[in-house]
Amino acid sequence: MSDNFIWSVVIGxxxxxFLVRFIPIAIVSRVELPRPVMRWLxxxxxxxxxSLVAAEVxxxxxxxxxxxxxPYGWAALLTGLVYWRSRSFLGATLxxxxxxxxxxxxxx
Amino acid sequence: xxxxxAMPNTLPIGNAERGARFVRGLKLGLPVxxxxxxxxxxxxxxxxGLGFSTLQACACSATALAGAGQFIALSVIRAGxxxxxxxxxxxxxxxxxxxxxxxxxxxxxxxxxxxxxxxxYFLTDETFAININDRRVGLSTGxxxxxxxxxxxxxxxxxxxxxxxxASWIGDPSRWGVEFAMPxxxxxxxxxxxxxxxxxxxxxxxxxxxxxxxAAALIGMHIPSAWFIVMASVGAATxxxxxxxxxxxx
Numbered sequence: 001m002s003d004n005f006i007w008s009v010v011i012g013x014x015x016x017x018f019l020v021r022f023i024p025i026a027i028v029s030r031v032e033l034p035r036p037v038m039r040w041l042x043x044x045x046x047x048x049x050x051s052l053v054a055a056e057v058x059x060x061x062x063x064x065x066x067x068x069x070x071p072y073g074w075a076a077l078l079t080g081l082v083y084w085r086s087r088s089f090l091g092a093t094l095x096x097x098x099x100x101x102x103x104x105x106x107x108x
Numbered sequence: 109x110x111x112x113x114a115m116p117n118t119l120p121i122g123n124a125e126r127g128a129r130f131v132r133g134l135k136l137g138l139p140v141x142x143x144x145x146x147x148x149x150x151x152x153x154x155x156x157g158l159g160f161s162t163l164q165a166c167a168c169s170a171t172a173l174a175g176a177g178q179f180i181a182l183s184v185i186r187a188g189x190x191x192x193x194x195x196x197x198x199x200x201x202x203x204x205x206x207x208x209x210x211x212x213x214x215x216x217x218x219x220x221x222x223x224x225x226x227x228x229y230f231l232t233d234e235t236f237a238i239n240i241n242d243r244r245v246g247l248s249t250g251x252x253x254x255x256x257x258x259x260x261x262x263x264x265x266x267x268x269x270x271x272x273x274x275a276s277w278i279g280d281p282s283r284w285g286v287e288f289a290m291p292x293x294x295x296x297x298x299x300x301x302x303x304x305x306x307x308x309x310x311x312x313x314x315x316x317x318x319x320x321x322x323a324a325a326l327i328g329m330h331i332p333s334a335w336f337i338v339m340a341s342v343g344a345a346t347x348x349x350x351x352x353x354x355x356x357x358x
Contacts, residue, residue, distance in 0.1 A: 001159040005191070014182060022228035024209030027313055029217050039354045041211045043310045043345035045240050047296035048204055050192035050311030051318035051340035052233065056291035058319055062333060075288055076295050083296040089139035089238070096292025097206050097285040100282075104174060106297045 070102035126251050133255020136242060140234045140256070141263035143293045146286035147175065148267025153275040154182050156269075162272040169268035175232060175290070177202040203338045208236045210287060219250050228341055230257025237297035244303065306352045314344035 033041070057076045058067060067073030081097030086092065148169060155165040172178055177198040184197045208231055216224050227250065235256050242248035242256075271278065301306045318340035321331050331339070 001185070005163075006160055006164050008191055009181065009185065009194055010168045010171065013168060013174065013178070013198050016195050016199045017172045017174045017177055017202055017205075018160045018229055020199055021205045021209055021231045022225055024206045025213045025216060025224050025228045025231075026221065028213040029209045029219075033214065034352055036349065038214070038351045040345050041207075043307065043348040044211050044341060045237060046298065046302040046307040046311040047314035047341040047344040047348070048207065048233070048337065049237065049294055049301055050314035050339050050344065052294045053291070053298050054315040054318040054340070055336065056294055059322060060287070060291070062223055064322070072288070072291065076291060079292045079295040080299055083299050085319050088216075089293065089296050089300075090142060092296040093143050093289060096295065097288050099113045099284075100288035100292075101285040 069107060071100050071107050074103050074107075075100035129249050129251035130255040130258075132247070133252035133257075134259045135255075136238050136252065137235065137256035137259035139293065139296075140232075140260040142261035143258055143289040145267035145270070146284060146289050148264045148277065149271030150286055151178055151182075152180070152268040152271025152273070153278065154221065156272045156275050158182060158185060160272070162269065165272040166265060170261070170265045172198070173230070173232060173264055174198060174202055175264075200332075200335065200338075204233075204341060205231055207338075207341060208233075211239065215248070216250070223250060227253050227257065230254070230261060232260060234293055234297065235260050235299055238247060241297075241300045264340050270356065306348060309351070310344050310348035313347055314340045317343045 035065035053076065057072050058064065060070075060072050066074065075096050078099040079092050082095040083089070127148065151169060152162075152165050155168065156162065160168070168178060180197045180201045181194050184194045209228060212231070213224075216227060219227070230253070235253070238256055239248050239253050298311060302311045318336055321336045321339060322333065324331060
């Protein structure tokens with residue numbers, strides 16, 4: 001793979017990823033949004049996280065797994081419980097990773 | 109929603125106050141830093157394996173800051189595709205940032221365009237969720253968001269550097285449980301963001317749609333996987349808006 005190709009990927013990705021983030025902010029922060037739109041936007045964060053968790057727990061790496069016999073589902077449950085009790089992102093993330101390693105050794 | 113709101117960002121504040129808000133952001137972003145380090149290292153290892161130099165891998169992480177968008181780019185490159193396919197893949201995977209940007213932009217109204225651009229550059233799943241959560245408890249400001257962005261960026265780029273420079277020495281990153289760092293953060297953020305019954309229902313609907321879309325492939329309907337997250341999020345938020353009419357404006 002040529003050096004030029006890789007550099008054009010790097011520069012292209014920088015632009016693409018910046019524009020997809022900046023354009024909505026630049027536009028939406030300059031207009032007053034109607035209440036129904038604000039209402040809709042208030043549901044977006046929980047919806048995005050719900051779909052990301054579903055993808056990560058049931059289809060890690062893009063293929064279906066059985067959540068009962070895989071470490072992903074149980075480690076996700078553990079992470080959720082730790083966050084619920086502690087309200088600490090750091091503690092929950094670390095507990096989840098440790099739990100995942102232990103469960104993987106156990107469940108195979 | 110009966111929670112007290114922060115003072116607007118536009119009020120004049122002193123340097124000490126700015127510094128305190130920035131440091132608060134750094135602290136809030138610490139779990140993101142720790143989560144990004146190993147995943148960034150995984151990106152560095154994979155990228156150098158594909159022919160990226162250490163400089164190129166780090167430049168990519170430093171400028172794109174795109175997590176899943178960077179991994180999908182590597183897999184498209186590995187498949188032998190050209191630059192446009194790479195850019196299309198990274199853009200589609202990161203289309204959810206359009207939703208994030210639109211959601212967070214009402215809070216960025218008081219900021220100048222260059223400052224908005226800077227915060228847009230730092231926008232990721234995790235920084236978004238932390239800032240939105242912080243905003244809901246009434247404490248987030250432009251400076252704290254900047255702190256969250258900086259510490260996350262440092263984690264992602266330094267992780268990439270370690271992975272790219274020490275790929276052969278680190279070996280298989282999965283033995284450290286790094287593949288669960290991102291899912292663990294998503295789970296914690298989901299619980300933080302699903303703050304009332306209506307949000308929980310929206311999240312459950314999103315989960316169901318996100319699983320129904322790939323399941324549709326089993327009956328012969330093929331939807332590109334890059335669209336699953338965007339379609340599930342848009343669908344669930346739309347149904348939730350229709351189900352729960354506007355009583356208390358968010």
